[in-house]
Every structure is written in structure tokens, then in C-alpha cells.
Amino acid sequence: DGGITQSPKYLFRKEGQNVTLSCEQNLNHDAMYWYRQDPGQGLRLIYYSQIVNDFQKGDIAEGYSVSREKKESFPLTVTSAQKNPTAFYLCASSMATNEKLFFGSGTQLSVL
Amino acid sequence: GENVEQHPSTLSVQEGDSAVIKCTYSDSASNYFPWYKQELGKRPQLIIDIRSNVGEKKDQRIAVTLNKTAKHFSLHITETQPEDSAVYFCADLSGGYNKLIFGAGTRLAVHP
Numbered sequence: 581d582g583g584i585t586q587s588p589k590y591l592f593r594k595e596g597q598n599v600t601l602s603c604e605q606n607l608n609h610d611a612m613y614w615y616r617q618d619p620g621q622g623l624r625l626i627y628y629s630q631i632v633n634d635f636q637k638g639d640i641a642e643g644y645s646v647s648r649e650k651k652e653s654f655p656l657t658v659t660s661a662q663k664n665p666t667a668f669y670l671c672a673s674s675m676a677t678n679e680k681l682f683f684g685s686g687t688q689l690s691v692l
Numbered sequence: 693g694e695n696v697e698q699h700p701s702t703l704s705v706q707e708g709d710s711a712v713i714k715c716t717y718s719d720s721a722s723n724y725f726p727w728y729k730q731e732l733g734k735r736p737q738l739i740i741d742i743r744s745n746v747g748e749k750k751d752q753r754i755a756v757t758l759n760k761t762a763k764h765f766s767l768h769i770t771e772t773q774p775e776d777s778a779v780y781f782c783a784d785l786s787g788g789y790n791k792l793i794f795g796a797g798t799r800l801a802v803h804p
Contacts, residue, residue: 588768620694622781623736638791670735678785678792679724683735 583607586671586684593665595660605673611677612654613649616640617668617686618677626669629654630677651674658689666690694719694786698795705772706803713780713798716764721787725765727756730797731778739780740767772802 584605593599603612611630615623623639628647643662648654654673658665668688672681697716706795715725733797742749742756742765749756755773757786758765761795782795 620796622796625791668721678790680738683737685735
């Protein structure tokens with residue numbers, strides 16, 4: 581579906597639980613990103629990775645963790661330290677860093 | 693810190709009219725300005741972008757203009773159609789921070 585796939589589409593987290601959101605791309609893009617989207621707000625950067633085995637914190641990294649062990653995959657873990665995790669999470673990738681981002685279809689995370 | 697102000701937050705037009713959305717940025721080193729369209733329940737998609745060495749760029753019914761002196765850029769949609777109804781996000785690539793900063797979005801409604 582468009583070369584970048586996010587799963588699951590909906591996810592529910594119990595208090596104290598860590599959950600992992602999947603993001604896979606077959607576009608051969610070097611750069612990958614995680615954004616958080618809250619109603620009425622723009623996209624806020626959580627983490628990004630410009631190359632395999634390297635990633636940097638974005639504006640709102642606290643309570644989140646990522647890994648980039650493969651070029652195609654950039655999973656995001658929402659830890660129990662993230663006290664307000666309910667949001668729509670978007671993964672994206674691009675050939676050149678920060679240019680012409682391709683977005684996944686998103687994961688809606690809610691707290692039970 | 694770096695931010696992008698986007699106006700208006702909502703815009704309602706009649707089919708066939710023009711729509712203009714404006715964004716103002718603060719980093720004079722910003723050099724890349726994309727616009728993304730997000731239809732209801734779908735992923736954001738890049739619709740047009742402009743670099744700081746260009747004053748205007750057109751693609752069929754959409755155009756983007758950049759005023760570097762005033763630090764603002766605008767999206768122009770002519771002959772609007774109902775399928776133009778969506779949330780539009782501007783962004784700028786902050787030279788100082790090397791990351792995309794997104795505006796809060798404009799919800800455009802085109803009425804038949």
C-alpha cells in the first residue's frame with residue numbers, strides 16, 4: 581500500500597504497558613521518521629533516522645524509543661513513561677533527509 | 693524556538709472559487725517549504741514544494757509563492773473542487789535545526 585506500511589491500524593494500551601508500532605518500507609529510502617498527530621495540531625517529530633543503526637531524537641522523544649536495525653524497518657515503542665500516549669502516529673520515509681516524505685497510513689493508539 | 697504559523701485554521705469556499713492558505717516562519721536559514729494534503733482518514737501526501745531560490749512554483753491548479761523578506765509562503769488553489777476538501781499542512785525545513793517544522797493545518801471545505 582504505497583510502499584510504506586504501518587501496523588496495526590488501531591492499538592490499545594493498558595496502563596504500565598509498552599507497545600510497539602510497526603513501520604516497514606520497500607522504497608529503498610534511507611531516511612525514516614515518526615510523527616505524532618494530535619487533533620488540531622501539526623505533526624510533531626518523535627524520532628528520525630537518516631541511516632541504518634543511527635537515529636536522533638525529535639521534539640517529543642520522551643517516553644518513546646526506536647531502533648533501526650534494517651533499512652526497511654523503523655519500529656516505535658511507546659513506553660509506560662509516556663503518560664499521554666493517545667494520538668495518531670504517522671511513520672514516513674524519504675530518499676533525501678526531510679524532503680518529499682512518503683507517509684504510512686497511520687496507527688491510532690488509545691489508552692484503555 | 694523555530695515555529696510555523698499557519699492561517700486560517702479553517703476555510704470554507706464555494707466550488708470554483710480560489711483558496712489561499714498562508715504560513716509564516718521564523719528561521720531566516722529555512723530553505724525548503726513543502727505543502728502536504730491530508731484527506732479525511734488518509735495519510736498526508738506531498739502536493740507541492742518550493743526551495744528558497746525560487747519565488748513561485750505552479751502545478752496545474754495549485755501554486756506556492758514564497759516571500760523570503762517577509763518570511764512567509766502561501767498555497768493557492770484555483771477553481772476549487774469538492775475533492776480539494778482536506779486538511780493542508782505547510783512545513784519549513786529549518787536550517788538551524790535541520791528538521792521539518794509543520795504548521796497546525798488548515799481545514800479546507802469546498803461546497804458544491
